[in-house]
Amino acid sequence: MDTDEVIEFFSGVQLLQRLPSSSLKKIAESVVVKRYEKGEYVVRDGEIGEGIYFVWEGEAEVAGSDHAEEEERPEFQLKRYDCFGHGTSTLFQKAEVIALTKLTCLVLPHEHCTLLQTKSIWNADKTVDKCSLVENILHLEPLEFVELYVYVISADTLKVFIRLLILACLRITNELHYGDVICDESLYVNIFRGITLPDAPKFGKVFGGQFLGQALAAASKTVDYLKVVHSLHSYFLLVGDFNSKYIFLELGDFKSWYYSHELENNLVPIIYEVHRVRDGNSFATRRVDAIQKGIVVFTLLASFKKEEQGFDHQKSAMPSVPDPEKLLSLEELRDRRLTDPNLPRSYRIRVAAKSFVPWPIEIKFCEPSSGTNQSKSPPSLRYWFRAKGKLSDDQALHRCAVAYASDLLFSSVSLNPHRKKGFRSASLSLDHSMWFHRSFRADDWLLYVIASPTSYHGRGFVLGEMFNRNGELVVSLTQEALLRTPKTPNPAPVSKL
Ligand SMILES: CCCCCCCCCCCC(=O)SCCNC(=O)CCNC(=O)[C@H](O)C(C)(C)COP(=O)(O)OP(=O)(O)OC[C@H]1O[C@@H](n2cnc3c(N)ncnc32)[C@H](O)[C@@H]1OP(=O)(O)O
Numbered sequence: 001m002d003t004d005e006v007i008e009f010f011s012g013v014q015l016l017q018r019l020p021s022s023s024l025k026k027i028a029e030s031v032v033v034k035r036y037e038k039g040e041y042v043v044r045d046g047e048i049g050e051g052i053y054f055v056w057e058g059e060a061e062v063a064g065s066d067h068a069e070e071e072e073r074p075e076f077q078l079k080r081y082d083c084f085g086h087g088t089s090t091l092f093q094k095a096e097v098i099a100l101t102k103l104t105c106l107v108l109p110h111e112h113c114t115l116l117q118t119k120s121i122w123n124a125d126k127t128v129d130k131c132s133l134v135e136n137i138l139h140l141e142p143l144e145f146v147e148l149y150v151y152v153i154s155a156d157t158l159k160v161f162i163r164l165l166i167l168a169c170l171r172i173t174n175e176l177h178y179g180d181v182i183c184d185e186s187l188y189v190n191i192f193r194g195i196t197l198p199d200a201p202k203f204g205k206v207f208g209g210q211f212l213g214q215a216l217a218a219a220s221k222t223v224d225y226l227k228v229v230h231s232l233h234s235y236f237l238l239v240g241d242f243n244s245k246y247i248f249l250e251l252g253d254f255k256s257w258y259y260s261h262e263l264e265n266n267l268v269p270i271i272y273e274v275h276r277v278r279d280g281n282s283f284a285t286r287r288v289d290a291i292q293k294g295i296v297v298f299t300l301l302a303s304f305k306k307e308e309q310g311f312d313h314q315k316s317a318m319p320s321v322p323d324p325e326k327l328l329s330l331e332e333l334r335d336r337r338l339t340d341p342n343l344p345r346s347y348r349i350r351v352a353a354k355s356f357v358p359w360p361i362e363i364k365f366c367e368p369s370s371g372t373n374q375s376k377s378p379p380s381l382r383y384w385f386r387a388k389g390k391l392s393d394d395q396a397l398h399r400c401a402v403a404y405a406s407d408l409l410f411s412s413v414s415l416n417p418h419r420k421k422g423f424r425s426a427s428l429s430l431d432h433s434m435w436f437h438r439s440f441r442a443d444d445w446l447l448y449v450i451a452s453p454t455s456y457h458g459r460g461f462v463l464g465e466m467f468n469r470n471g472e473l474v475v476s477l478t479q480e481a482l483l484r485t486p487k488t489p490n491p492a493p494v495s496k497l
Pocket residue numbers: 203205206207208209236237238239240407408409412426427428429430482484485486487488491
C-alpha cells in the first residue's frame with residue numbers, strides 16, 4: 001500500500017478527522033504494517049503496546065479484563081477503520097485484542113503519537129504566532145474532549161469531559177462509565193469555540209464574515225479531509241456580541257448568568273455547535289449554529305463532496321481589469337484621499353479622524369473611485385483581494401478564508417445608486433450563500449466581481465463571482481442585506497444579547 005492509499009483509508013477513520021491534512025500525511029508516512037493470523041493476540045493486557053493500531057483489513061475483538069478488582073468489560077468488535085491502543089499517556093495495554101480473522105493493522109509507533117495532538121486546526125507545524133491574522137481568526141478550540149490515547153476512559157478523563165460539556169452549555173446525553181470503550185460517535189468533537197480577536201475587523205459588531213469563516217471551519221473539522229465544501233447557505237439571525245463580560249449557562253432546568261474572568265479582555269466566545277446531518281460516500285452535510293449567551297445568532301448549512309471527474313464548462317468570462325500589482329492598496333488609497341484637494345475638506349478631516357485598523361485581507365479596487373461614500377455610482381464593484389501572509393496548504397482553510405473575506409465589501413454595492421450628500425445607512429447582512437466551483441489559494445489574488453440587480457422594500461440583493469488569475473471561475477455568491485436609512489445619526493448596530 002502506498003501513502004495515497006493510506007491517506008484515503010484515514011479519511012474513514014473518525015478519530016483522525018479533526019487533524020490538519022499536514023499531520024495526516026505524516027501519520028501515513030510513519031505507520032508500519034502488522035499482520036496477524038486468526039486467533040492471534042494483537043495486544044495483551046498489561047504488556048507494552050507498540051502505539052495506536054488502525055484496522056486496515058479483517059476483524060478483531062476487544063476482550064474483557066482478567067483483573068478481579070475491575071468491572072467486567074463488554075466484548076467489543078473492531079473492524080476496518082476502527083482503532084485502538086495507547087499513544088503517549090501510557091505504554092501499558094489495558095485490554096486484550098484478539099484477531100477474529102486474518103488481520104492487517106497500520107500501527108503508529110509511540111514516538112510518532114504526538115502527531116495525533118492538535119496544535120493548530122490547520123497545520124501541525126505552525127504555532128499561533130507564525131499564522132497569518134486570518135488563519136488566527138479562523139482558529140477554533142475544540143470543546144468536547146476525547147481521550148485519544150487510551151481506549152478505556154479513566155475517571156479523570158471523564159471529569160474533564162463533563163466539565164467541558166458543562167462549559168459548552170451542553171445537555172449530557174451520554175452516560176459514560178469508567179471502563180467504557182470509546183466507540184460511540186457522539187464522543188467526536190462537534191463543539192468548537194471561536195473568539196473575536198482584538199485586532200480582527202469588527203465594524204461595531206461581530207463581523208458577518210467572521211461568523212461565516214468560523215462556522216465553516218467548525219463544519220470542516222467534522223468532515224473527512226477528502227471532502228471539501230462545495231456550497232453553503234447561511235442566515236445572520238442576531239447581531240453578535242464581542243464585549244460583554246457575562247455568559248449564560250443553561251443546563252437542563254438550571255439557567256443563570258455568570259460573570260466570567262475569562263471575558264475580562266473583551267473576548268466573548270462564540271460557541272459553534274455542529275450537527276452531522278448526513279455522511280454519504282461522496283457527500284457530507286453539516287448544520288452549524290453559532291451560539292452566544294445560549295442564543296443562536298447565526299446558522300449555516302454546508303455541503304461537502306469528494307472530488308471527481310465530470311463535465312467542464314464556464315460561461316462567465318473574467319472581465320478585463322488591471323493586474324493587482326498596478327493598483328493601489330487600501331492603505332495607499334487612504335493616504336491619497338487625505339491629501340486630495342478635489343475632495344471636500346470636511347470629508348478629509350473625517351477620514352483622518354477615523355481610527356484605521358488594517359484588515360487581514362488585502363484589497364485593490366479595479367476602478368479607484370474619486371468620489372466619497374456620499375457619491376452616487378452604479379450598483380457594481382470589482383476588486384482584487386487576498387489574505388495577508390502565507391496560509392497553510394489545507395484547501396479547507398482557503399475556502400474558510402474566502403468565506404470570511406466575501407462579506408467585507410459585498411452588499412454595500414446595493415447602496416451605490418442611492419448615495420447622496422448627507423447619506424447615512426444602517427445596513428446588515430441577512431443571508432449569504434456560496435458555491436465553490438474549483439480549488440484556489442486565498443493568499444493569491446482573486447478577482448471579486450459584484451453586481452446588485454435590485455434593491456427593494458429595505459432589502460438589497462447582490463450577486464458575486466470570484467475568478468483566479470487564470471480567469472477560472474472559482475466561487476459564485478449571493479447575499480441579501482437589510483438597507484435602511486438610520487433614524488439616529490450614529491446607527492452602529494449593537495448586540496441585544
Ligand atoms: C472601503 C471600506 C469600507 C468598509 C465597509 C465595511 C463593511 C463591512 C460589512 C460588514 C457586514 C456585516 O458584518 S453585517 C453583520 C452580520 N449581520 C448581522 O449581524 C445581522 C443580524 N441580524 C439581525 O440583527 C436581525 O435579524 C435583524 C435586525 C436583521 C432583524 O431583526 P428584527 O428584530 O426582525 O428587525 P426589526 O425589528 O425590523 O429591526 C431591529 C431594530 O432596528 C430598529 N430599526 C428599524 N428601522 C430602523 C432604522 N431605520 N434605523 C435604525 N433602527 C431601525 C427597530 O426598531 C429594531 O429596534 P429594537 O426594537 O430591536 O430596539
